[in-house]
Amino acid sequence: MEMVRLDPPAELTMPIGKAMFSQRATRRLDSNRPVTDGQLEIILNAASKAPNGGNVQPARYLVIRNRDAINEFGKLYFEAWWAKRRDAYGWTSKADIPEGSQYHLAALLADEMINAPVVVLVYSEPSGVAAASTFPGVQNLLLSARALGLGSVLTTLHAEVMERVNRMFGVPEEMVFHCCIPIGYPRGKFGPTSRLPTSATTSWESWGNPPPWK
Numbered sequence: 001m002e003m004v005r006l007d008p009p010a011e012l013t014m015p016i017g018k019a020m021f022s023q024r025a026t027r028r029l030d031s032n033r034p035v036t037d038g039q040l041e042i043i044l045n046a047a048s049k050a051p052n053g054g055n056v057q058p059a060r061y062l063v064i065r066n067r068d069a070i071n072e073f074g075k076l077y078f079e080a081w082w083a084k085r086r087d088a089y090g091w092t093s094k095a096d097i098p099e100g101s102q103y104h105l106a107a108l109l110a111d112e113m114i115n116a117p118v119v120v121l122v123y124s125e126p127s128g129v130a131a132a133s134t135f136p137g138v139q140n141l142l143l144s145a146r147a148l149g150l151g152s153v154l155t156t157l158h159a160e161v162m163e164r165v166n167r168m169f170g171v172p173e174e175m176v177f178h179c180c181i182p183i184g185y186p187r188g189k190f191g192p193t194s195r196l197p198t199s200a201t202t203s204w205e206s207w208g209n210p211p212p213w214k
């Protein structure tokens with residue numbers, strides 16, 4: 001297959017630091033504000049530029065914009081999200097989620113998926129380094145969406161719905177599913193996000209030795 005070299009898109013002017021430090025999980029998207037083909041082309045081109053093993057480029061993206069399809073998909077996402085929590089914790093409704101749990105936010109996404117203007121399903125061609133060669137592109141996708149003022153969130157599905165999702169969009173059986181990313185203008189705000197301090201997650205020269213910053 002022919003390879004292409006692309007110039008950086010003129011629309012991606014946000015400093016990389018601002019994009020990285022304000023990108024966050026955006027679960028409430030504006031169903032009335034469309035995302036353009038041009039924006040999606042930029043985002044997918046940015047994803048294509050990511051590192052991947054041997055430049056084999058196994059990642060494949062399925063973009064869904066049809067309203068009825070997203071409604072149908074949203075119902076399957078809802079089913080998948082709750083199937084995952086049922087398997088992991090025995091939860092079957094929001095009342096079962098402990099107070100203060102992050103899962104309240106994730107449960108919100110299960111309700112909100114139907115409002116996404118775009119859903120991107122990320123797959124890879126079957127190959128040994130599939131996930132490791134796919135997620136760098138996913139990160140480029142999330143950051144470039146942020147730089148265009150678009151919100152997104154990385155999420156997964158559950159085996160219970162996978163066959164139906166693949167059938168719905170004609171995805172060949174051998175494709176390996178990785179994640180699902182709704183994209184649209186946010187109904188909330190971007191960043192800041194909270195993370196562990198890197199002084200707690202980084203070792204310097206030998207394991208357990210702290211880095212020179214606090």
Ligand SMILES: Cc1cc2nc3c(=O)[nH]c(=O)nc-3n(C[C@H](O)[C@H](O)[C@H](O)COP(=O)(O)O)c2cc1C
Nearest residue numbers: 023024025027105106107109153154155156193194
């Ligand atoms: C592998 C993976 C799975 C995730 N699954 C979900 C999910 O099912 N539902 C959801 O709302 N967010 C999901 N997220 C988003 C995370 O909850 C989010 O990145 C994390 O809480 C940090 O949020 P923040 O960037 O807004 O601070 C997932 C993220 C990753 C990387």
